[in-house]
């Protein structure tokens with residue numbers, strides 16, 4: 018390959034990579050640079066300050082480099098060279114890093130557990146989905162899964178636990194992330210400021226379907242949240258398809274509150290059809306996706322902890338799908 | 346006057362020939378001790394008193410240990426500074442001769458640089474303590 022060819026080959030190969038940051042910047046539902054929460058706003062500020070500082074330092078270093086190559090070749094004294102290294106190479110980085118350290122430390126959240134949060138949500142991470150349980154005013158827990166709802170302008174505390182391996186709980190638009198560690202309860206607080214729909218993710222590699230372990234985050238105006246939570250906490254009636262749901266064994270793993278299905282192995286499905294996604298942010302809720310999921314869940318999510326139901330009659334799967342789609 | 350006069354500077358400069366490795370490792374050792382004391386005491390304190398405990402007591406300890414550590418490093422630096430009398434990077438650096446005198450000066454120079462590094466590291470370890478309020 019000739020020099021020029023190789024060069025254009027490289028450019029063509031690598032050009033799409035250069036676009037990645039631009040693309041990421043465009044998707045605002047999972048971006049700390051489009052803050053919708055107090056912590057995310059602080060992180061975004063830190064990012065912009067550091068980015069600006071980086072540009073300035075880069076320009077200075079490049080300026081010096083260009084000067085060194087193209088500038089007039091006049092010998093400098095050894096003393097000047099020593100001073101130059103001492104100031105530019107020792108004093109400047111030390112002071113800059115200390116300033117950044119102080120700036121970063123000042124951003125650390127300073128709450129203590131005795132400040133009561135407005136809402137407490139228990140999050141349990143499992144390969145590869147999220148249990149979500151809201152603490153109700155009377156102390157009981159309203160169980161659901163794979164989607165998080167929060168009121169804007171209020172502080173939510175997350176009680177984070179894992180049942181298997183280390184995961185990490187991260188909603189970039191709202192704030193930083195917190196590891197979710199088996200055998201340990203980590204506490205984390207976020208204060209969303211703007212209503213909207215965002216995307217939370219697992220941010221610690223946890224297995225083959227790690228990238229398929231996300232959850233939509235819906236930030237409501239406070240009244241909207243109260244109404245949503247009341248609806249979510251309520252159960253549903255036993256509808257057509259319930260008997261099949263139980264007899265095929267789904268009910269042994271999945272709970273549909275208000276009915277006799279009370280399994281606790283997989284996600285609570287009580288209001289499944291009101292969610293925005295299925296299988297932890299993996300697919301949109303649609304009949305064909307549910308069909309495919311029941312035939313072979315591991316086709317959509319490798320290593321998934323749900324068996325396939327390819328052995329069922331097509332009509333039975335259809336009946337289950339319409340049962341699921343009625344769970345509003 | 347005496348500063349600029351190379352002859353006088355040469356006379357005032359401490360000359361020696363020791364290959365005193367203690368002077369080289371003393372400042373990193375102080376750094377290591379400081380690090381251990383800060384982290385271990387904070388860990389024990391927080392384990393005993395829980396996540397919400399205020400850090401005020403341990404902060405006093407960390408600041409006290411920092412003052413001690415920086416004092417030790419200053420003492421070592423002053424001693425080393427005498428060896429070559431002038432700037433951190435003295436003009437008369439030349440380590441091309443395999444003589445005891447040069448070895449002594451070279452080691453002292455290295456030790457002095459390590460003093461600077463250790464002092465910076467100790468300050469960096471201490472800064473967070475000024476900003477954290479609770480064990481969380």
Ligand SMILES: [Cu+2]
Pocket residue numbers: 142143144145183184185219220221222223227230
């Ligand atoms: Cu995970």
